[in-house]
Structure formats: C-alpha cells, structure tokens
Amino acid sequence: MPLPAASDGCAPPRLCCRAWFAFSTEAGHSGDGFCLQPTGRYAHSMQHVSEAAAATGWQVVGVRRDVIRLNAGSPIHGHLCVLRRVTV
Numbered sequence: 001m002p003l004p005a006a007s008d009g010c011a012p013p014r015l016c017c018r019a020w021f022a023f024s025t026e027a028g029h030s031g032d033g034f035c036l037q038p039t040g041r042y043a044h045s046m047q048h049v050s051e052a053a054a055a056t057g058w059q060v061v062g063v064r065r066d067v068i069r070l071n072a073g074s075p076i077h078g079h080l081c082v083l084r085r086v087t088v
Contacts, residue, residue, distance in 0.1 A: 019085035021058060024068040025049060026078045039071055049081060057087035 028035075028043040032051075037043050050060050061084045068078035 021083040021085070022081065024078050024080050026068065026076060027065060028077070039076075044079075046079060049079070053083050057085060058083040059086045 026037060026039075026041055026043040028037060030045065032045055032047045034042050034044045034048055046063060049063075053060050060081060062080075062082040064080045065077060066080055067075040068080065069076050
C-alpha cells in the first residue's frame with residue numbers, strides 16, 4: 001500500500017510549515033516501492049518514503065532502523081521516520 005499523501009486524511013490538508021510527522025514502517029523491501037509481507041503488513045523502502053514525502057511537501061529529517069514491534073515474540077525491524085513540513 002502506498003504511503004498516504006498529507007491530503008488523504010492522514011494529516012490535516014493545510015498544515016503550517018512548522019509541522020512534524022513521526023511514524024514507523026516495516027523494513028524488508030529492497031526495491032524502490034513497497035510490498036506485502038507474509039505477516040499481512042506492508043514494508044516500504046526508504047526510497048519510497050523519501051519520494052512520497054517530497055511529493056507531498058515533507059522532508060525526511062531523521063531515520064533510524066530499529067525493532068519497531070514483536071510478532072509472535074520475533075523482532076520486526078523497521079524504520080523510525082521523522083518528517084518536517086516544508087510547504088503549505
């Protein structure tokens with residue numbers, strides 16, 4: 001599933017330029033997009049996150065790869081992302 005644009009209901013459509021957005025994505029997709037994992041969750045490449053952010057007026061200002069949750073006791077690695085709004 002592609003990352004939603006800020007105007008797709010994920011965030012108010014008219015955020016001021018001082019807005020920040022933090023979220024996590026599952027890692028595991030080595031291409032330039034996203035894929036459905038065996039867990040039924042989507043994994044997004046950082047290239048996809050960066051392109052989607054830029055296309056919707058956001059700038060990636062921080063990314064950290066970490067364990068974002070456990071699935072049946074097994075660690076699920078992902079990206080902790082922080083974006084800053086650069087356009088109104």
